[in-house]
Amino acid sequence: MTFFIGNMIKYWEVGAEFLDKCLKLLTAFVLFGLMTITCIDVIGRYLFSAPLIGSVELTRLLLGCLIFSALPIITWRKEHISVDIMDSFIPKKVKTFRDNVFNIAIATSLFVIGGKVWGLAERSQRYHEITLYLEIPVYYLTYFLALTCWLTAITSLVLVLTETLNKQYKNQG
Template structure:
């Protein structure tokens, strides 16, 4: 997980630097980066999908309790949250995988930088599947009684 966190941190630094150069170029020299927006979209997507498995594994996602619960019911709530998360990320990974195959088949690339979209979508699909598996692992940890992950839930009044 540290590798994913480190890669996301580097992408965040890169994102900040590109935005800084773009804004300074736009406002001072009246010359924005022509490829800046395209690059930022890809970096932002990669950064987000790198962090999904980390959040799923660590239990860093937010769950909302609509009713006050007893500690015995928390296990069922965490299990339900993990099942929903795993299901949604499996669906996301499947849809992205289909889009990746289509993009590879058509040879789609970004207009300015020419980055192959199939590669980007494949990476996002793999990371989405990893997030789904991380939810399954979190559910297994919950049922073994190892809920060392922080509980970020909000109880409604």
């Protein structure tokens, strides 16, 4: 039984590391795309009086993709904005308990939000919603947002386990 659990943890860690690399790569590509679109749009607008058609739509879509693709990474690395004025006075066990309660609350919230967003994606697909100028189907991004909400929720629950087991990974903050 211990061998089975050890193997499951090992496979989980390898899969999580692969997913971490994929999300970082996706986030980097999206950020590069946003930068490229902005540069082309600004140069076209001010030098040639010809802005990039659909740049506003692409920026909106890519910005949503950027934020949500980085959310699981930020959660895993524990890099959310926090105020830690009192942390030096609070005992470690109390901090761990507090962090676990917050992570469970975050996971619960994101599971619910992911479900709502998934419903919106299904509706968007049913109604064949597209963007105004470039006619990009909206549901692709909406499904992606729901999946990343669920992935972040799972990440929060894994953080509860790692905090409880007092395990720290090299790519965590």
